[in-house]
Amino acid sequence: MPLFKPEHRQLLKVLHPAREEEVSEVLSGLAAFMEEKISPLSPRFDSLAEKITSARKSLLENGICLIPYPSRYGGLELPFSAYTTAIELAGAADASVALSVAIHNTVADGIFLFGSEAQKKTYLPGIISGKKLASFSLTEPASGSDAKAVRTTARRVGREYVLNGTKMFITNAGEADLYFVLSATEKGPTSFIVEKSAPGLEFGEDLPKLGMRGSRTSEVRLTDCRTSAENLVGREGEGFEQVKTMLNSSRIVMGALCVGVAQVAYEKAVTYSKERRAFGGRISDFQLTREKIADMVTGISAARLLCLYASRLKEMGLEFSSEASQAKVFATETSVRVCDQAIQIFGGLGYTSEDVHRHWRDARLLTIGEGTSEVLRMLIASRELAKSL
Ligand SMILES: Cc1cc2nc3c(=O)[nH]c(=O)nc-3n(C[C@H](O)[C@H](O)[C@H](O)COP(=O)(O)OP(=O)(O)OC[C@H]3O[C@@H](n4cnc5c(N)ncnc54)[C@H](O)[C@@H]3O)c2cc1C
Numbered sequence: 561m562p563l564f565k566p567e568h569r570q571l572l573k574v575l576h577p578a579r580e581e582e583v584s585e586v587l588s589g590l591a592a593f594m595e596e597k598i599s600p601l602s603p604r605f606d607s608l609a610e611k612i613t614s615a616r617k618s619l620l621e622n623g624i625c626l627i628p629y630p631s632r633y634g635g636l637e638l639p640f641s642a643y644t645t646a647i648e649l650a651g652a653a654d655a656s657v658a659l660s661v662a663i664h665n666t667v668a669d670g671i672f673l674f675g676s677e678a679q680k681k682t683y684l685p686g687i688i689s690g691k692k693l694a695s696f697s698l699t700e701p702a703s704g705s706d707a708k709a710v711r712t713t714a715r716r717v718g719r720e721y722v723l724n725g726t727k728m729f730i731t732n733a734g735e736a737d738l739y740f741v742l743s744a745t746e747k748g749p750t751s752f753i754v755e756k757s758a759p760g761l762e763f764g765e766d767l768p769k770l771g772m773r774g775s776r777t778s779e780v781r782l783t784d785c786r787t788s789a790e791n792l793v794g795r796e797g798e799g800f801e802q803v804k805t806m807l808n809s810s811r812i813v814m815g816a817l818c819v820g821v822a823q824v825a826y827e828k829a830v831t832y833s834k835e836r837r838a839f840g841g842r843i844s845d846f847q848l849t850r851e852k853i854a855d856m857v858t859g860i861s862a863a864r865l866l867c868l869y870a871s872r873l874k875e876m877g878l879e880f881s882s883e884a885s886q887a888k889v890f891a892t893e894t895s896v897r898v899c900d901q902a903i904q905i906f907g908g909l910g911y912t913s914e915d916v917h918r919h920w921r922d923a924r925l926l927t928i929g930e931g932t933s934e935v936l937r938m939l940i941a942s943r944e945l946a947k948s949l
Pocket residue numbers: 663696697698699703704705706728729730731732769772777925928929930931932933934935938
């Protein structure tokens with residue numbers, strides 16, 4: 561089944577009629593690469609038989625993160641919705657690779673939005689072209705959803721800052737060349753870029769996980785870790801607002817990643833339902849199977865649309881935080897449900913075959929990571945209640 565489908569092309573045509581050709585060319589090129597080099601390895605990434613390192617590097621070198629950035633940093637200057645779609649396709653090819661790339665790009669987004677021109681020139685071209693891998697280090701043992709309660713400290717000493725603390729559950733930790741670290745200064749949460757070579761930076765063991773097994777997740781430990789004062793992003797005390805903005809965009813993308821995961825589970829279930837026979841017919845002939853198929857595809861289409869709608873608001877410079885959270889809650893929960901229905905359609909094979917249940921295991925992370933469904937519902941409700949009706 562091709563990753564880049566007529567419905568993707570159609571939606572992008574609706575959103576960007578004048579740029580459909582160039583967007584489609586980039587996305588079909590990326591899709592062809594992923595179909596050949598990533599999808600076939602996905603079961604091996606899940607079973608830990610192979611590392612994602614080289615597939616991820618090739619995908620980055622093929623330009624997935626160049627899509628939304630200006631050409632002065634080497635980017636393609638294409639709409640954000642094209643990047644959202646690219647991550648959906650990557651999610652269908654392999655969820656762990658897509659997660660690692662999407663979090664890497666969250667750092668690029670942060671440097672692009674809040675970094676100094678010198679930081680952008682130094683770091684952005686390398687990150688978006690895949691020469692350098694990045695890691696977004698926010699969560700701590702005592703502060704997950706409540707990110708403002710950051711306990712890692714940063715103290716200015718001469719021309720450097722000295723950071724102390726522990727970050728937890730960090731994707732790409734140990735593999736990344738750069739760490740975007742939220743730390744507390746006297747003026748409040750503050751963002752820093754820390755290079756892997758910084759003295760006092762260490763990493764924990766790769767954590768075993770339910771899903772997303774190909775992506776590395778571990779602690780980042782900062783012990784009198786020194787980074788140049790030039791690596792302070794923005795000003796002291798601006799870090800919390802910066803990461804909130806970064807998370808808004810990245811929530812759209814995580815939603816899209818889950819749409820890709822749901823799409824591949826759905827396609828496997830549809831194919832199987834046409835092959836498997838029971839009571840003298842194919843299980844796809846039964847109305848109860850058809851109901852599942854109708855609900856699965858409708859959920860996928862609606863989730864995709866929410867992600868693209870939030871992307872379009874972002875492109876247009878409009879407020880999109882509630883829509884981004886709606887897209888993430890709906891897309892991630894839909895994906896878990898679709899993958900669960902796929903298991904049901906496969907019957908006993910669904911429960912025993914890694915290649916069926918791995919999609920549910922992968923999707924399950926994203927009702928937790930980058931803002932839990934509970935916290936995002938709180939955010940959506942407070943935005944909506946603040947509106948005058
Ligand atoms: C595989 C993996 C990869 C990750 N990658 C990264 C990464 O790259 N960078 C990074 O910084 N972090 C990363 N994380 C961390 C992730 O973002 C956090 O786990 C997530 O934000 C939730 O934080 P927590 O685990 O501390 O849960 P908690 O905040 O302790 O929440 C526990 C439960 O309480 C609920 N809860 C909390 N507050 C409220 C409230 N006010 N009302 C109602 N319910 C509430 C939550 O919804 C949740 O159900 C990753 C996590 C995992 C598992």
